[in-house]
Amino acid sequence: MRLTGALLYLNNVSVIFDGFKALNGLSLVIEPGEMRAIIGPNGAGKTTMMDVVTGKTRPDTGEVLFDGAIDLTREDEASIAQLGIGRKFQKPTVFENHTVADNLLLALAGRRRAMATLFAPEDRAEEERLEAILDTIRLGALRDVPAASLSHGQKQWLEIGMLLAQDPKLLLVDEPAAGMTDAETAATASLLKEINKTRSVVVVEHDMTFVRDLGVKVTVLHEGSVLAEGSLDQVSANERVVEVYLGR
Amino acid sequence: MLRHLDARARLLVALVPGLALGTLALNLALPPEHALHVPTYAISLLGKYLCYALLALSVGLVWGYGGILSLGHGAFFALGGYAMGMYLMRQIGSRGVYGHPTLPDFMVFLNWQELPWYWYGFDQFWFAAIMVLLVPGALAFVAGWLAFRSRVTGVYLSILTQAMTYALMLAFFRNDMGFGGNNGLTDFKDILGFNIQAQETRAALFFASAVALALGLAVAAILVNSRFGKVLVAIRDAESRARFLGYRVEHYKLLVFVLSACMAGVAGALYVPQVGIINPSEFAPANSIEIVIWVAVGGRGTLLGPVLGAFLVNFAKTWLTGAMPELWLFALGGLFIAVTLLLPKGLVGLAAQIRLKRGRLPSSHRVPAAG
Ligand SMILES: Nc1ncnc2c1ncn2[C@@H]1O[C@H](COP(=O)(O)OP(=O)(O)O)[C@@H](O)[C@H]1O
Ligand SMILES: [Mg+2]
Numbered sequence: 001m002r003l004t005g006a007l008l009y010l011n012n013v014s015v016i017f018d019g020f021k022a023l024n025g026l027s028l029v030i031e032p033g034e035m036r037a038i039i040g041p042n043g044a045g046k047t048t049m050m051d052v053v054t055g056k057t058r059p060d061t062g063e064v065l066f067d068g069a070i071d072l073t074r075e076d077e078a079s080i081a082q083l084g085i086g087r088k089f090q091k092p093t094v095f096e097n098h099t100v101a102d103n104l105l106l107a108l109a110g111r112r113r114a115m116a117t118l119f120a121p122e123d124r125a126e127e128e129r130l131e132a133i134l135d136t137i138r139l140g141a142l143r144d145v146p147a148a149s150l151s152h153g154q155k156q157w158l159e160i161g162m163l164l165a166q167d168p169k170l171l172l173v174d175e176p177a178a179g180m181t182d183a184e185t186a187a188t189a190s191l192l193k194e195i196n197k198t199r200s201v202v203v204v205e206h207d208m209t210f211v212r213d214l215g216v217k218v219t220v221l222h223e224g225s226v227l228a229e230g231s232l233d234q235v236s237a238n239e240r241v242v243e244v245y246l247g248r
Numbered sequence: 249m250l251r252h253l254d255a256r257a258r259l260l261v262a263l264v265p266g267l268a269l270g271t272l273a274l275n276l277a278l279p280p281e282h283a284l285h286v287p288t289y290a291i292s293l294l295g296k297y298l299c300y301a302l303l304a305l306s307v308g309l310v311w312g313y314g315g316i317l318s319l320g321h322g323a324f325f326a327l328g329g330y331a332m333g334m335y336l337m338r339q340i341g342s343r344g345v346y347g348h349p350t351l352p353d354f355m356v357f358l359n360w361q362e363l364p365w366y367w368y369g370f371d372q373f374w375f376a377a378i379m380v381l382l383v384p385g386a387l388a389f390v391a392g393w394l395a396f397r398s399r400v401t402g403v404y405l406s407i408l409t410q411a412m413t414y415a416l417m418l419a420f421f422r423n424d425m426g427f428g429g430n431n432g433l434t435d436f437k438d439i440l441g442f443n444i445q446a447q448e449t450r451a452a453l454f455f456a457s458a459v460a461l462a463l464g465l466a467v468a469a470i471l472v473n474s475r476f477g478k479v480l481v482a483i484r485d486a487e488s489r490a491r492f493l494g495y496r497v498e499h500y501k502l503l504v505f506v507l508s509a510c511m512a513g514v515a516g517a518l519y520v521p522q523v524g525i526i527n528p529s530e531f532a533p534a535n536s537i538e539i540v541i542w543v544a545v546g547g548r549g550t551l552l553g554p555v556l557g558a559f560l561v562n563f564a565k566t567w568l569t570g571a572m573p574e575l576w577l578f579a580l581g582g583l584f585i586a587v588t589l590l591l592p593k594g595l596v597g598l599a600a601q602i603r604l605k606r607g608r609l610p611s612s613h614r615v616p617a618a619g
Binding site: 081089095096106107114117118 | 476478
């Protein structure tokens with residue numbers, strides 16, 4: 001039974017680490033097709049929120065529903081990924097010893113069972129999708145290079161490409177602009193907007209220029225719960241937000 | 249699936265039995281006084297090395313590609329060996345010292361009246377052959393299932409596997425276990441009806457070991473070159489990333505662990521008729537550590553590396569334990585430290601590095617660093 005029309009629905013979620021509340025009654029609703037930016041000072045619980053959604057951390061209390069009916073707190077990382085939630089980590093993590101093309105191949109939606117990877121033949125459709133993604137992330141020329149030899153920015157892009165290959169309904173992106181040049185940051189913002197045409201995206205970011213570029217609804221987290229929500233201008237004008245975060 | 253057998257793997261798979269046949273020709277066809285004659289004791293020794301090579305390959309598969317540092321593969325090897333040993337014991341029939349028609353000597357000695365149930369069926373070769381695969385495979389399945397499901401990794405997994413082989417060693421030392429206790433199983437007479445001491449039988453066992461190694465190489469090549477192998481390496485290098493891509497990491501680890509245990513079991517089964525004995529010391533934790541050293545010396549993350557490492561280290565061991573027996577353990581320890589510090593990718597990695605320096609190898613052929 002569908003309990004909510006939202007794609008992602010967090011209600012009153014708390015995560016406690018040794019008595020410390022990393023998430024404290026967090027509620028958040030992401031609609032299908034939406035892109036949301038999440039900002040907040042270090043330690044606000046942004047990454048922990050992603051851990052909860054992707055099954056890495058079990059919440060102590062609260063509800064986490066995906067697609068209106070699926071209780072994510074009962075699933076593990078692999079099944080949540082198979083349900084259609086992709087995640088990009090703060091620190092780019094690609095498979096260093098694999099080539100760019102193999103990294104994407106492993107991410108391509110579809111084959112996940114051990115036996116299927118052992119016996120099933122390669123297929124043309126996969127090849128074509130792979131080429132298309134290589135074009136999108138502009139790494140076509142580096143397809144046979146081990147991922148270890150990519151620059152930091154290229155790794156970020158490869159990881160975004162892997163997420164595209166995974167073809168998720170919801171994409172969680174943790175600080176994609178960290179360590180990028182201004183040009184790369186701008187390109188990343190437009191890539192995310194492109195991706196958002198076909199799927200929902202949640203982006204955590206510190207870089208205010210980047211968030212402004214995205215031009216989407218912003219949620220401000222503070223001490224594990226939502227402090228303010230609205231357009232960037234609205235939240236920037238919020239006194240509490242200015243106090244805890246923007247106030248310098 | 250055969251498309252995963254690349255040219256290099258095919259060469260390796262063909263080379264092993266080819267070399268074995270050549271060696272056998274020098275043993276069987278040449279008279280003993282001929283300069284190129286290979287004596288039968290050397291055939292037995294090389295047959296033993298072939299079994300070690302298959303064992304090393306099995307460890308190389310889980311460690312080099314799956315990142316699972318098993319320090320318990322000696323147990324799978326020994327279990328395969330015991331399964332074969334039980335068949336060989338029953339082949340003795342009434343020719344034992346006590347002349348009992350069904351009971352092996354050690355059971356008569358212990359005053360046992362009848363064969364324990366778990367010895368049933370071992371008079372049949374086919375049954376023993378199945379057990380050679382099934383027993384190590386089942387143990388690996390249970391241990392692996394418990395460990396991988398609970399996400400036991402790294403050093404904790406290594407300790408767990410050491411504990412497993414140690415526990416088995418203590419169990420097999422007990423007389424009431426029914427596996428010959430301290431002395432193990434020995435005094436074998438024949439195998440499949442052929443005298444186990446005969447030159448021809450030894451030659452056949454030697455060749456069978458070479459074929460087993462070639463098959464093991466073929467299976468391993470297919471596995472690591474397939475999509476499965478790519479997932480395995482991905483898990484080795486970034487386990488949680490693989491999970492977030494939707495791969496059920498524990499299934500992949502379990503599959504390769506069980507397959508590797510079966511491989512080790514076959515190695516043990518071929519080893520026992522060639523050395524003529526299996527006893528609980530094969531379960532000694534140090535044995536399992538030694539296998540890891542062979543792999544490290546040869547080069548993990550490659551298929552040739554473990555085979556090469558097993559041959560080289562054991563050749564050195566045979567020579568050194570003959571010349572200066574008290575030095576062997578120090579040499580082995582020193583070797584491990586030297587390889588870890590100076591040759592993290594082993595000899596095969598060193599060769600690739602040299603070729604890379606000379607610019608003969610494109611960079612995409614670099615040997616991956618094992619994690
Ligand atoms: N596994 C953990 N164990 C203990 N404390 C943790 C753990 N993960 C996160 N925390 C704490 O929870 C708080 C929120 O962390 P995090 O979600 O990473 O913040 P953000 O991503 O917003 O910077 C921090 O104070 C952090 O130290
Ligand atoms: Mg964070």
